[in-house]
Amino acid sequence: MRIGELAARAGVSVRSLRYYEEQGLLTSTRSASGQRHYTDDEVERVTFIQRLYAAGLSSRTIYELLPCVDAPSEENSDAALERMAQEHDRLSRHIDELIHTRDALEGLMATNRAHRETLRATAAC
Amino acid sequence: MRIGELAARAGVSVRSLRYYEEQGLLTSTRSASGQRHYTDDEVERVTFIQRLYAAGLSSRTIYELLPCVDAPSEENSDAALERMAQEHDRLSRHIDELIHTRDALEGLMATNRAHRETLRATAAC
DNA sequence: CTTGCCTCTGACATCCATGTGAGGTTTTAG
């Protein structure tokens, strides 16, 4: 498929796909006229990349992890595996933090709703 | 306390504190010479602001939520409360997404480690 | 062939929290 279709299927912009390629995260075969072509597999790859971005990884970091993704068997993924463990831990801490924040928001909402009830009760009396 | 101490206690830069004030997230009393002074409570407030930033809220959004935080009793926090529910949901979805990503990373790590074992066994034989 | 849509490269623009530096005043320690 060409870049527009991949973009549509993966839910990202064409611009982003070109950027991913520039960062070494994605490869394409080129037609004689220079247009990029992709296989169906790339859809999944792109959504995974997106997922990593959403988890706060940078292009550079994702690039370092890719050996583990591409060749789940190669031995060169030594540093990649360590990097992955590192990011996994960072992500875990971040998740904990977010859950904490969500709890705080819930607390505030409860407090506010409770007060609203109080107000209504007062108004009623 | 003055701005430097608040920065140190809350673990943020002085620059950031001035920025928070500019965004209406933080207030300070000024000494005759114009220096900012804060109460102990502001430490907690700043860390909470930081937490919200870390959760992906923008200054604008945080600003909109503050009525709920400051006056857990005022009636003007109507829009604020709704905004809060909105952000709470967004955060929940984001957390789910991150957990999914973390699981994916774990899967990859397991696969890679398994292969490493295989390699070692092969080498041993 | 022409029209319309897709793609190419390259470059500049944007957002937003934060860094950084200049030039000047205030506070504190010796």
Add this chain to the structure above:
DNA sequence: CTAAAACCTCACATGGATGTCAGAGGCAAG
């Protein structure tokens, strides 16, 4: 009193993923 350290304002810089525009070429349908 003096020097160091902290503070003030203003303003420009940064990073990183993405948007956007310009100018040119590619490709399918009528």
